[in-house]
Amino acid sequence: MDIRLASATGRWVVLTTVLGSGMALLDSTVVNVALPRIGEDLGADMADLQWTVNAYMLTLAGLILLGGALGDRFGRRRVFVVGVVWFAVASLLCGLAPNTLVLIIARALQGVGGALLTPGSLALIQASFHPDDRARAVGLWSGFGGVGAAVGPFVGGWLVDGPGWRWVFLINVPLAALCVPVALRHVPESRDERAHGRFDxxxxxxxxxxxxxxxxxxxxxxxxxxxxxxxxxxxxxxxxxxxxxxMLPPSIFASRLFTAVNLVTLCVYAAFGGFFFLATLHLQVVSGYSALGAGTALLPTTVLMLLLSARSGEWGQRLGPRVPLTVGPLLCAAGMLLMLRVGTDASYVRDVLPALVVLGLGMVVLVAPLTATVLASVETGRAGLASGINNAAARAAGLLAVAALPLLAGMGPEAYRSAQEFEATFRRAMPMCAGVLVLGSLIAWWTIRAPRAAGRCHPECRVNCGITSPPLEPDTALEPEGTAPDRQGPRPDPRAGT
The missing domain is CATH 1.20.5 (Single alpha-helices involved in coiled-coils or other helix-helix interfaces)
Incomplete structure (x- = not known):
């Protein structure tokens, strides 16, 4: 396709992909804010709250590679639209859930829809736009996505304190109602004509x-x-x-750099997943914040990433990946340890804000170079597969951290109902998260040896707020061994961001 970004069709394509991916992005960032209220209304224990988060992450992480392959085979627009409709129906079921069992099942179904639409949103941009406009289209997509990630916790808190926690899910229904007809009318269909063989x-x-x-x-x-x-x-x-x-070719791990960066990814996003799950609960249960207050309190991390990701990518390009992948996790670890100062009488400016600023700066230093290094660690024809594996690994790490951290910290089933008990277990959990980050930093320092070119900043990671996972490469196709995806033109110029 040779759609120009300045055309009406080009603007519709960007709007559609932003709306679709925005639904999945919002539900990965705003649900944590709603957990205490969900627990109160549905009589949930700590395990139910963990499954409310993890049911979504489980199906999304497990199926996201397969979702990209389905789009290449059967049509990217078709699979994207199916994913949006599926996600909206599951969201409606979440919003109407009468008990935690139905909510958890509906969250798992949401993850299936997310696995269909998430890789499809960027694949549509890659397949639809003229080569000269692709980099800027990806930059716009990531920029709008960054804004969505930054305001997501705020919007979630406002919904929880206003119309109620169910609207955290129900808001996806009107978004889908706008997205689907626009996609069917204005987004051209595309598929990879060379996609063949069996699905794994x-x-x-x-x-x-x-x-x-x-x-x-x-x-x-x-x-x-x-x-x-x-x-x-x-x-x-x-x-x-x-x-x-x-689905997961073992041969791709023959790259020592790719293996090392994925080990760092596992450590980093396990710590992020555990931290953001517990921190939103801590601010509400222990410090007495409202849902809106807790969501607003977390804004500094995503705002810093939104504003500084591009500079971080340029810095990583000059220095190479070893330094930012070593320093970034250490800064994040320091931010999480600073959260130990947050208690029942915490001052936001004195206690909460410094911790989140340090954490946000660490994420700024880390995320864009990490993604660029993943893409540079394999040959061009496998960059989409490498990015998909890295994204799935990050989500799986967060999934396991949310499952394991309360157990390791000794949180009982009713811990989130007691400020004293939750504060005590939170103080045990934060050093664990920091320790995992230090381990990731050591792995990076010992194992990552790459030329400075590996720090190349791709458009999709120039503006990124990846709290739950790194950004995906636009082409996330699952290719059979020995084939290379048709990128329909040169790779985007990494200098042409937003």
Missing amino acids: VLGAVLGALALALVTYGLIDENWWTGAAGVVVGAVFVGVERRRSEP
Whole structure:
């Protein structure tokens, strides 16, 4: 396709992709703010709150690679629209849920919709726009997404304190009602004509099942279930080694740099997932913030990333990835340890804000170079696959952290109902998050040796607020081994951001 960004069709394409991906982005950032109110209204215990977050992350992480492959085979617009409709119906079910069981099932269904629409949104931009306009279109997409991520917790808090927590989910329905007809009328269909072979459905099912069993084992303290998850994970690895067209090709980990950066990703996003899950609860349960107050309190981290991501990418390009991937996690660890000062009588300016500013600066230093290094660690034809694996790894890390951290910190089923108990366990959890970040920093320092070109800043990571995962490469196609995706023109100029 050769749509120009300045045309009416080009603007419609950007609007559609921003609306679609914005739904999934909002639900990954605003639900934490609503957790205390959900717990009160539905009589949920701590495990129910963990599953409210993790059911979504589980299906999203397990199926996001398969979602990109479906779009390439059956049409990117078609799969994107199916994903938006699926997500909206699941959101409606979340908003109407009479109990926690229905809510958790609906959240899992939301994750399926997210896995269909998230890779499709950027793939549509990559496939639709003229090569000269792709970089700027991706920059606009990431910029609007960054704004959405920055205001998401604020909007979530306003909805929870205003019309109620159910509107955190119901708001997706009118967004989808606007997105779908625009997509059908203005966005051209595209597919990869060279996509062939079988889908690795078995691999996707085994991967998701392994994550589900391990997560269940951690949340319910059922070690047999957790052990079964580890066994299924080993079977998944064996199956992927033998299949001719695996979802997760083992050969991609032959790149030492790619393996190292993914280990850093696991550490970093595990800490982020655990921190943001507990911090929003802590501000409300212990410090007495309203949902709106807690959401607003967290704004500094995403605002800093929104404003400074581009400079971070340029800095990483000059220095190479080793320094930012070492320094960034250490700054984040310092920010999380500063949160130990936040108690029942905490001052926002004196106690909360410094911690979030330090954490936000660490995320600024880290996220854009991490994504650029992932893309530079493999050959161009596998950049989309590498980005998808890195994104899925980050989401899986957050999923496991939300499951494991309350257990390791000794949080009981009713911990979030007692300020004293929650504060005590929070003080045990934050050093754990900081320790995981320090481990990630050490891995980066010891293992990452790459030329400075590896710091290349791609348009999709110039403006990013990746709290739950790094940004995806526009082409997230799942390609059969030995083939390269058709990028329909040169790669975007990394200097042409927003």
